[in-house]
Amino acid sequence: MNDKIYDISIIGGGPAGIFAAYFARLRNLDVALIESLPKLGGQPETLYAQKHIYDIAALPKISGTDLTKQLTDQLAIMNCDQYLKTSVSSIERKDDIWELTTNKETIRTKAIIIAIGNGAFKPRKLTFNYDPKIEDNNLDYFVNSLDEFAGKDVVVAGGGDSAVDWSIDLSKVANHTSLVHRRNKYRAMESSVNKLNQSNVDQLNPYIIKGVDFNTQTPEKIDVTLKMIKSDEIKTITTDKLLVNYGFVSDSKILRDWNIELNGPFIKVSQQMETNLPNVFAIGDIVTYPGKLQLITTAFAEGPIAVTKALRNIYPNKDYFEHSTSIFEK
Numbered sequence: 001m002n003d004k005i006y007d008i009s010i011i012g013g014g015p016a017g018i019f020a021a022y023f024a025r026l027r028n029l030d031v032a033l034i035e036s037l038p039k040l041g042g043q044p045e046t047l048y049a050q051k052h053i054y055d056i057a058a059l060p061k062i063s064g065t066d067l068t069k070q071l072t073d074q075l076a077i078m079n080c081d082q083y084l085k086t087s088v089s090s091i092e093r094k095d096d097i098w099e100l101t102t103n104k105e106t107i108r109t110k111a112i113i114i115a116i117g118n119g120a121f122k123p124r125k126l127t128f129n130y131d132p133k134i135e136d137n138n139l140d141y142f143v144n145s146l147d148e149f150a151g152k153d154v155v156v157a158g159g160g161d162s163a164v165d166w167s168i169d170l171s172k173v174a175n176h177t178s179l180v181h182r183r184n185k186y187r188a189m190e191s192s193v194n195k196l197n198q199s200n201v202d203q204l205n206p207y208i209i210k211g212v213d214f215n216t217q218t219p220e221k222i223d224v225t226l227k228m229i230k231s232d233e234i235k236t237i238t239t240d241k242l243l244v245n246y247g248f249v250s251d252s253k254i255l256r257d258w259n260i261e262l263n264g265p266f267i268k269v270s271q272q273m274e275t276n277l278p279n280v281f282a283i284g285d286i287v288t289y290p291g292k293l294q295l296i297t298t299a300f301a302e303g304p305i306a307v308t309k310a311l312r313n314i315y316p317n318k319d320y321f322e323h324s325t326s327i328f329e330k
């Protein structure tokens with residue numbers, strides 16, 4: 001167990017969680033930001049990377065990837081401890097301190113802010129068995145950096161916005177890019193499909209992936225076996241990288257095990273983002289209250305409300321309530 005005790009631990013590294021962490025650091029609180037995925041950004045980064053978002057103040061439009069970059073750049077100014085690839089399985093209160101049991105270690109904290117969007121996201125993986133070592137270098141479910149694909153042969157699997165958008169972007173840096181989809185029609189924005197058709201991406205439709213194995217002649221490459229839909233035709237592609245974009249599944253059932261009061265799949269909160277548990281707050285798409293709007297801009301406002309209430313609960317005699325301009329001047 002880590003001996004450190006945080007003021008606030010934020011579960012969820014999407015836009016709401018990132019900005020709440022930044023605001024908490026502005027208030028000089030010790031913060032842990034916990035995210036189950038390998039990178040921050042939440043739904044805008046993993047599901048809508050290249051889609052434009054239009055409901056954020058002062059930004060006429062911004063893509064999910066650019067929004068994540070600006071938020072993480074902002075957070076880097078204040079800095080906080082980040083726990084990536086870290087899933088919280090249980091929370092338990094001991095002597096006014098919450099203990100968060102994760103897949104890596106136990107994190108202790110005085111207050112918790114839950115910002116898990118529509119639930120904990122996990123990628124939809126390939127449905128057949130394959131050597132797990134393939135995931136070390138050849139099989140990805142996320143794009144952390146385009147540089148990892150530079151000069152390589154890449155196969156992208158999927159037919160939604162993420163698959164189409166990543167195919168287009170990867171084709172600009174990769175040696176060769178193929179897109180495998182089980183249908184002839186994509187589930188993506190028309191503008192993205194038009195860009196795809198104008199790109200040099202090799203579109204393989206309608207095919208499904210039936211197997212992935214290390215190439216026997218060149219072990220650092222993999223063979224991706226494809227089967228045409230409603231046909232016995234089989235083809236094999238040798239490639240460096242396979243990027244699977246089959247979407248994500250979310251699960252908020254774990255909240256019931258934490259004894260948090262729910263209204264359907266949502267967490268019930270007060271006007272100050274309080275749950276029914278002491279010093280446990282929730283913000284973003286996971287919460288419900290009268291008049292709640294499921295917007296990123298709303299979540300950005302809920303974070304400071306939760307942080308401020310947590311601060312007052314934890315340190316009732318301290319005065320942290322200055323304007324941000326005064327904080328930076330100091």
